[in-house]
Amino acid sequence: MRFRYHSPMTQVVIMSIVCFLCPGMYNALNAMGGAGQVNRTVSNNTNTGIYCTLIVFGVVGGAIVNLLGIRWTIFISGLTYSLYSSSYIYYNHTGNGAFAIATGPILGIGAGILWSAQGMIMMSYPNESQKGRYISIFWVIFNLGGVIGGIVPFVINYNLGKGTVEKSLPDAGYIVFVILEALGAAAALTLAPPERVIRGDGSHVVLMRYTNVRYEAMEILKLFLNPWILLLIPAFFMSNFFYSYQWGGFNGSIFTLRTRGLNSMLYWGSQMAAAYAISFLHDRASLSRRKRGIISLVAMAVLINVMWGCTLIIQLRYTHGPNDQQRDTDYPGGLIDFTESSRAFGPMILYCFMGIMDAHYQSFVYWLIGTMTNDSQMLARYAGFYKGMQSLGAAIAWQLDAQSVNLLHQLIVNWVLINFGIPFMLYVAVNVKDQSDEVEELPNEDWLIKDDMDINYL
Numbered sequence: 001m002r003f004r005y006h007s008p009m010t011q012v013v014i015m016s017i018v019c020f021l022c023p024g025m026y027n028a029l030n031a032m033g034g035a036g037q038v039n040r041t042v043s044n045n046t047n048t049g050i051y052c053t054l055i056v057f058g059v060v061g062g063a064i065v066n067l068l069g070i071r072w073t074i075f076i077s078g079l080t081y082s083l084y085s086s087s088y089i090y091y092n093h094t095g096n097g098a099f100a101i102a103t104g105p106i107l108g109i110g111a112g113i114l115w116s117a118q119g120m121i122m123m124s125y126p127n128e129s130q131k132g133r134y135i136s137i138f139w140v141i142f143n144l145g146g147v148i149g150g151i152v153p154f155v156i157n158y159n160l161g162k163g164t165v166e167k168s169l170p171d172a173g174y175i176v177f178v179i180l181e182a183l184g185a186a187a188a189l190t191l192a193p194p195e196r197v198i199r200g201d202g203s204h205v206v207l208m209r210y211t212n213v214r215y216e217a218m219e220i221l222k223l224f225l226n227p228w229i230l231l232l233i234p235a236f237f238m239s240n241f242f243y244s245y246q247w248g249g250f251n252g253s254i255f256t257l258r259t260r261g262l263n264s265m266l267y268w269g270s271q272m273a274a275a276y277a278i279s280f281l282h283d284r285a286s287l288s289r290r291k292r293g294i295i296s297l298v299a300m301a302v303l304i305n306v307m308w309g310c311t312l313i314i315q316l317r318y319t320h321g322p323n324d325q326q327r328d329t330d331y332p333g334g335l336i337d338f339t340e341s342s343r344a345f346g347p348m349i350l351y352c353f354m355g356i357m358d359a360h361y362q363s364f365v366y367w368l369i370g371t372m373t374n375d376s377q378m379l380a381r382y383a384g385f386y387k388g389m390q391s392l393g394a395a396i397a398w399q400l401d402a403q404s405v406n407l408l409h410q411l412i413v414n415w416v417l418i419n420f421g422i423p424f425m426l427y428v429a430v431n432v433k434d435q436s437d438e439v440e441e442l443p444n445e446d447w448l449i450k451d452d453m454d455i456n457y458l
Contacts, residue, residue: 006197008125012134014191015121016141018074021184022081023111024145025177028152028264029169030247035088037168040248042097044402046084046104047244051395053108058388059223061116062380063216070117071191077117078185080110085177092171112387119383123369124376125197131370132282135363139275143359145180146268152176154261169257194376219378223385228372231428234421235365236389242414244397246354249407250311253321254331254347259338263351270355275363282367289371293429296367300360301422307353308415314347315411368425371432393417 004010030047034040057064065073084107087100118138126134156173223229251263281296318331329335336344369382400410 006192008134008197008199009137011192011197012122012125012138013141014187015074015118016138018078018114018184018187018191019118019138019142020145021180021187022078022114022145024142024268025149025181025184026081026084026107027143028146028149028268029085029177030243034168034248034252037088037091040252041402042091042100044244044248044398045097046087046101047398048395048402049101049104050084050108050111051240051391051398053105054112054391055388055395057109057112058115058384058386058391059112060220060384061112061114061387062120062377062382062384063213063220064113065117065120065380065384066216066377067213070121070194071189073113074117074188074191075185077110077114078181078188080107081181082178082185083107085174085181088169089171089174089178092168092174108391112384112391115387116380116384119366119369119386120376120380121194123366123379123383124374127199128374129283129285132279132363132367135282135366135370136275136279139359139363140272143268143271143275147265147272149177149180150261150264150266150268152261154258154265157258157261219381220385223381228428228431229382229385231424232365232368232386232421233389234417235425236386237393238414238418238421239362239365239386239390240394241397241417242354242358243394244401245407245410245414246351248401249321249410250314250347250354251351253407254314254318254329254336256335256337259336259344259348262338263348266348266352267355270352271359274356274359278360278363282363289432289434290430293364293368293371293432294426296360296364297422297425297429300357300364301419303353303357303360304418304422305415307350307357308411308418310350310353312411312415314350315408319407364425368428368432 029035030043035043035046037043080103084100084103087103090099091097122134122138123131152173153169156170251260251267255263278296281292284292287295318329321329321331322335333340333343336347338344338348365386369379369386372382373379397410397414400413
C-alpha cells in the first residue's frame with residue numbers, strides 16, 4: 001500500500017505520536033505515584049489544578065481548535081507538558097512545590113485543547129466501519145509512551161532494592177521526560193490541515209464550515225441540552241476518576257520505587273493489548289452496532305466489578321503507603337519488590353487488569369461518541385466536553401487523595417460511581433444507530449472545502 005501523507009491513517013499515527021510523547025509521558029510519570037515523588041501532596045495538588053482548568057478548557061477546547069486550527073494549537077499545548085515535568089526538577093532542589101502547582105493550570109489549558117483536537121482527528125477521519133480500528137491504533141501508540149516512560153524510573157532506580165530508603169525520581173529522570181515531551185510538541189507541526197486530508201476513495205475526510213466565536217459559543221451551549229451527551233456525563237465523570245487511587249493509593253502505596261516503574265510498563269502495555277483486542281468487536285461487521293455496543297458494555301461491566309472486588313481484598317490488608325510521617329507502608333511484609341515473586345505476582349497482575357479495564361472503558365466511550373455523528377467540528381466539541389467532564393471527576397479524585405481520605409473509602413467511592421454510570425451507557429448503546437448522522441447539508445458556498453479543491457497526493 002502506497003504511503004500518502006494526506007491519508008487519515010498517516011494523520012492519526014502522527015497525532016498518536018504526539019500523544020505518546022506528551023500525555024503519554026505525563027501518564028507514565030504519574031502512574032509511578034506522586035509523579036516520582038515520595039510525598040504525593042504536591043503532585044496531588046498540581047493534578048487538581050490541571051483538572052480544574054481542564055474542566056473549562058476541555059469544554060471550550062473544541063471551539064478553540066475549530067477557530068485556530070490544529071498545528072500550532074497542538075504544538076503550544078504540547079510544550080505545557082514539558083513545563084510541567086521540568087517543575088519537578090526545581091522541586092527536587094528547593095523542596096518548594098509552588099512552581100509545580102502553578103504549572104498545573106497551564107497544563108490544564110494545553111491538555112484541554114490537545115485532547116479536543118485528538119478526539120476530532122481520531123473519531124472523524126476514519127470511515128464508520130474503521131472507527132474501532134483507528135481508536136485502537138491511537139490507544140496502542142499513545143500508551144507506548146507509558147511503557148517507555150515506565151522504563152525510565154525502573155532503570156534509574158534499579159539498584160534501589162528492598163530495604164533502601166525511598167527517594168524521589170532524580171533530575172536525570174525528569175530531564176528525559178522534558179526532552180521527550182518537547183519532541184512530541186514538535187511532531188504536531190507535521191500534521192496536515194484537516195481540510196487537506198482525504199480517504200483512499202478520494203472523499204474528503206472533513207467538510208469544515210466557516211465558523212466564528214459566536215457560532216462556537218452557541219454550539220457549546222447546545223451540548224448542555226443534548227440528551228445523549230447528558231446521559232453520558234456519569235461515564236465521562238468517572239473515566240479518569242480512578243487514576244488517583246490506582247496510581248497513588250495502590251501502586252504508590254505498596255510497591256518499591258523500582259517496582260512502580262515496572263508496574264507502569266505493565267499497566268500501559270496491558271492497555272495496548274486490550275485496546276487492540278476490543279477493536280475487533282467494535283468493528284465487527286457481522287453484528288449490528290447496537291449488538292456490538294451491548295456486548296462490549298456487558299463485558300466491561302463484568303471486568304470492572306471483578307477488578308474492584310479483587311482490589312478490595314488487597315486494600316483490606318493496609319491503610320497507607322510511604323509518606324512524610326511514615327516512611328513505610330503498613331502492608332504486611334512492607335513494600336513489595338518485584339523480586340519477591342510470591343508476594344508480587346498477585347498485586348502486579350491486578351495492576352495489569354486495572355490497565356485493561358481502563359483501555360476498555362476509554363475505547364468504549366470514544367466509540368460510543370463516534371457513533372453519534374461524522375461531523376468533525378461537532379466531534380471536536382464532543383471530545384472537548386468529554387474531557388471537561390472527565391476532568392471534573394479527576395479534580396475531585398486527586399483532592400480526595402491530597403486530603404488523605406482513607407484509601408478504603410476512596411476505593412468504595414470509585415466502585416460505586418463507576419457502576420452508577422453503566423445503566424446510562426447501556427441506554428445509549430441500545431439506541432445506537434447503524435449509521436451515524438452525516439454532517440448537515442449546506443449549499444456549496446457555505447463550506448470551506450469545495451469539490452474542485454486541488455489536493456496534492458503524496
